[in-house]
Amino acid sequence: MELSLGTLGSAASALALGLAVYALIAGIAGSVRRDARLQTSARLTAVAVFLATTTAVIVMQAALLTDDFSVKYVAEHSRIDSPIWVKVVTLWAALEGSVLLWAWLLTGYTAVLAVATPNHALRAWALVVMQGVQVFFLGVVALVANPFIVLANPPFDGPGANPLLQNHWMMAVHPVLMYLGFVGLTVPFAFAMAALITRRPGTEWMQLTRRWTLAGWGFLTAAIISGGWWSYEVLGWGGYWAWDPVENVSFMPWLTATAFIHSVQVQERRRMLKSWNVLLIVLTFSLTILGTFLTRSGVVSSVHAFGDGPVGPVFLGFFVLVTLLSLGLVAWRWDQVRDRAELDAAVSREGAFLLVNVLFLALTFMVLIGTLFPLIVEAVNGARVTVGAPFFDVVSLPMWMLVLLLMGIGPLLPWRKAETQTLARNLGWMTGGFALAAGGALIFGLREIYPVLTIGLAGWNLVSLGLLLAGAVVPRARLTGRGLAATTMRYAFEQRRKVGSMVVHLGVIVVALGIAASSGYRTDVQMRLPYGEPVTFNQYELQALAPFSERGAGRVSVGVEVAVFQDGRQVDLLRPHINAFGNNSMTVPTAAVRYTLGHDLYLSVAGAVDPTADSVIIRVIQSPLVTWIWFGAVILALGTVWTLVPARSPGAATVPAGATGRAQA
C-alpha cells in the first residue's frame, strides 16, 4: 500500500512542522518590522498548523482502531483484543504518542490565541514564543521520535499497552489533564517573554493571561490529584502519593504556579513583586520542560518513566535553551523588571504574599533537591540511592503548616499596612477557632502533632472564611436592607474572584484534612482469610467467599470475593483481583475499595490466588478521610471555575483592580 497510514501520518507531522517553522519566522519578522501582513500570515498559519497536527492525531487513532500494525507505534503498543477505549488512550500510553498529544494541545492553544483573542501589542510576540515551543514539540514528533514510521514487516499482533495503564479508566483522563495544565501555563510564559521583549513589563501581560493561567493551574491541580487517585486505586499499597520522581516533577511547576497566581495580585494592586512574577512564570515553564526530560530520558526509573532513547538529550537541550533564553531576557530588561517600590509593612497583604512566594519557592527547591539528589550521587560515585518519603515529609510538613496559617490570615490583612485593632480582633477569633478545633482533636484522643495542627489550622481557616464572608456580606445587607441569604448570593455572583478563591481555599482545607487523617491513622495489615470463615478487622468482619476468574476484552482477572460485614449485617461485597493483560507476563493487582465518608476499606490480593488453597492472603488497609481528598479537589475545581466565569453585573471584579483603587471588602 503506497499511501499507508504511516506515510500519511509522517507527512502530516512533517507538514505541521514546516508550517510551524514558517509561522515562527513570519511571526518574528512581522513583529520586528511591525509588518501587519506578516503577522496576519503567521496567525493564520497557526490555524493551519493545528489542522495538520489534528490530521496526524486522527491518522494515529485510525491506525490504532483499525489495528494497523505497519505503523511502528501501533505495533509496539497496541493489541488486537484490547477494548476500544484502551486503543484510543494508547495514543498517549507511550513516549512518541504522548509527545504528539502535547504538541496537538499546544497547537490548539496557539491557534485559539492567534485568531480568537483580541489584538494587542503583546500578542504578536507571545505567539512567536508559543510557535517556538511548537516547533520544538513538532520537531520531536516529526524528526526525533516519529510514531508513524512504517514497518516493512508488520507483526500480526502487538504486546498491548503497559498493563498499569490499561488497568483503570483514569488513564483516559489524567494525562490529558496534565498536558492541558502544562500547555495552559505556557501562555502566561509566552506573554511574559513578549512583555520583556517589547519593554512593557507592567501588569498587562498578567491581566491578559489571567484566565489562561487560572485554567492551566486548575487543570494541573486536577491532574495531580487525579493522578493520586489513580495511584490509590491501581498500585495496591493504599497510598496516593509516594514522592516518586515523576510525581515530584509535576508537583514542582504546580508549586511555582500557585505562588505565581497569588503573587500577580500584588503586582496588579501595588505594582510590586514584578521581578518575582516574571521569575516565577519562567521557573514554572522551565520546570515543566525539566520534568519532561526527567521522565522521558530514562534517568529515573518509576512506574511512569517512559524510557530511553534520543528524546532525552533533546529535551535536556531544550530545557537549557529555554532557561538560558528566558533568564537572559530577564537580565537584559532587569532595569524595567526590578521592583522599585518597597513594602510599606511586613504585616500586610503584600507581606503575606511575599511570604507565600518564599515558602512555595523553598518547597520547590526542597522537592528539586530530593528528586535530583539520587541522580547527582549516581553521577558522582556510582552509588545507587533513593531519597525516601521521610525526607520530603520531614522537610515540607512544617512549611505546609505555615502555608495553611498564611492562607487563613492573608486574605484578612489589608493592603499597605494592617491596622492593629482590626488585626488583633481577627487574630483573636481565628486563634479561638484554632484552639477549639485542636482542643477537640486532643480530647478526641489524637496525639500526632501534624494531624492535630492541621485540624487546628482548619478551625483557624474556617473562622477566617467566616470573617471574610461576614465582613463583606453584613455591611451590604445593612445597606440594601435585603436578607443575609439574598445578599450572600448576590455577593457570590458579583464578586466571583473573591468568592471563587474562598471556595478554592475551602477545598484546600478539606484536602489537607484528608491527607492528615489518612497519613496519620492508617491501619495496614496482611491477613489470612480462610474461605467461609469471618475474620475480624477493626469494626468489620471480612469473610472470603470464593475465588473467581473472569475474562474481559484482552484481559484475564483472577480474584477473591470478600463479603464485608458490619454489626452483623453485610454492607459490601468486594472483589480484589489480579489482572493479566494479553500474554504480558506483568500482572497488576487491582484493589477493591469501599468508600465511605469517614474512611476507606481497601482490599488488595497479596501474593497469588491459588484456587486449590483453602484460604487467601489479603492486604487490608483502613485509611480515614481519604474521600475528603477527592471531595476537596472537586470543591477546588468548582471554586476555580467560579473564578473564571465572567460576572454579568457591572462593577464586577473583571475591572483591573489597580485602576480605581476602590475599597473592596
Added chain:
Amino acid sequence: MNRKWVYGLAGVGVLAVAGFMIFQALSTSLVYFILPNEHAADPAQYDGRRIRLGGIVTPGTIAFDERELQLTFLVTDGLVAYPVRHSGAPPELFKESTGVVVEGRFADGTFVSDNVLVKHTEVYVAEGEHIDLELLRESLK
C-alpha cells in the same frame, strides 16, 4: 537602609535553617541500594540504616509460614547470600531464581524487610558460578 539589612539577615537566616534541615533530613533518609557482597565487605557502614538489598532468590530456600504470614528466603549475588525475613505473603511473581530487591534493615545477620519487589532479570545463579555483578545491578534497577 536599616530595614533592608533586617530583611537580608532574616532571609539568610531562613536559608541557613532550611539548608541545615534539608541536609539533616537528606542524610538520614537516603536509602542505599547494595548487593550482598557490598554489605559483607563493610557491614558496619549499613548498621541500623534502611537499605535496599538486591539479588537473586537462591533456589530451594523459600519458606512461607501461612499462620504467621512470614516469608523467609536467601538472597544472593553469587558471592554472598543473606537470609531475608518478610512479614507478608510472597508477591505474585515471586519464585526461585528470580531477581528481587528487598527494602528494610539488617538485624543480627538477617535482613528484615517490609517491601519485596520482584524484578525481571536475565542473570541466573548456579551453585558457585561466577555471575556478572554489573549486569545484576543494572537489571535490578
